[in-house]
Amino acid sequence: MVPLSWYLIVAAGLFCLGLYGVLSRKNMVAILMSVELMLNAININLIAFWRYQDPARIVGQAFAIMVFAVSAAEVAVGLALVISLYRRRKIVIAENVDLMKW
Amino acid sequence: MTPVQVLFIISSLALLGLGFMVVTTRNLVRAALYLIGTLFSVAVVFVLLEASFLAVVQVVVYIGAIAILFIFAVMLTRRVMQDTGSQTNSNWPWAALVALLLFGGLTYILTSWSGSSAEAPALSSQSDMVTELGKALVNPDAYILPFEVASILLLAALIGAVVVAWDRD
Numbered sequence: 683m684v685p686l687s688w689y690l691i692v693a694a695g696l697f698c699l700g701l702y703g704v705l706s707r708k709n710m711v712a713i714l715m716s717v718e719l720m721l722n723a724i725n726i727n728l729i730a731f732w733r734y735q736d737p738a739r740i741v742g743q744a745f746a747i748m749v750f751a752v753s754a755a756e757v758a759v760g761l762a763l764v765i766s767l768y769r770r771r772k773i774v775i776a777e778n779v780d781l782m783k784w
Numbered sequence: 785m786t787p788v789q790v791l792f793i794i795s796s797l798a799l800l801g802l803g804f805m806v807v808t809t810r811n812l813v814r815a816a817l818y819l820i821g822t823l824f825s826v827a828v829v830f831v832l833l834e835a836s837f838l839a840v841v842q843v844v845v846y847i848g849a850i851a852i853l854f855i856f857a858v859m860l861t862r863r864v865m866q867d868t869g870s871q872t873n874s875n876w877p878w879a880a881l882v883a884l885l886l887f888g889g890l891t892y893i894l895t896s897w898s899g900s901s902a903e904a905p906a907l908s909s910q911s912d913m914v915t916e917l918g919k920a921l922v923n924p925d926a927y928i929l930p931f932e933v934a935s936i937l938l939l940a941a942l943i944g945a946v947v948v949a950w951d952r953d
Contacts, residue, residue, distance in 0.1 A: 691890075695803075707807065726829055751937065758942065
């Protein structure tokens with residue numbers, strides 16, 4: 683049997699990779715990809731705790747499904763913003779987005 | 785080492801390796817393909833955790849919808865960002881430091897936590913679990929409110945994405 687800590691450490695590693703990507707990447711699409719990695723790490727944590735603490739209560743799986751829905755919504759709106767910015771200003775680099783700065 | 789442990793080690797090494805490639809590759813189309821590999825490894829981890837329904841949802845929603853959306857977005861915005869230049873901003877050493885410190889701290893906490901070596905309790909039966917999940921999602925005493933809120937959020941995001949990406953001129 684795999685101990686719970688192995689799952690949690692792998693999820694922590696995936697989360698930190700996503701964090702590095704979010705902080706260091708220039709391209710907005712790449713930043714959104716890194717956010718997806720972080721959300722997947724959270725899902726692994728939720729399912730691991732559901733499996734190891736109390737599988738009879740379904741709360742971990744239900745919450746993971748909410749995370750799926752939220753991440754799908756986030757990607758749809760984020761990529762729509764990227765495509766809109768690209769179409770109007772030819773921007774895909776996050777640092778260059780300063781339309782709301784004054 | 786049991787076969788489950790070997791499978792877990794293989795899938796988690798693939799997960800972390802492919803995840804590392806996602807955040808470091810210069811070519812974004814390749815990064816999207818590595819992302820698909822990472823998501824598939826996460827599905828394998830779900831199977832190892834005996835969450836079969838979520839593994840299927842992971843493949844259908846993440847790989848079937850979200851990864852394809854990423855590939856479309858990369859191809860639509862490709863021309864501005866050439867794949868040759870630097871893909872990281874000037875803060876990347878700090879970002880790596882923060883990520884490494886966080887990982888080190890989390891690993892230290894998790895290895896010193898006593899509950900982390902807990903054994904998994906036995907599962908009743910797999911098909912039963914999916915039925916339970918489906919019932920819980922539409923049960924007024926359980927998660928119908930979050931479920932409906934998530935549906936409205938998805939609808940709002942759908943309309944919002946269409947409005948934001950609409951080409952008015």
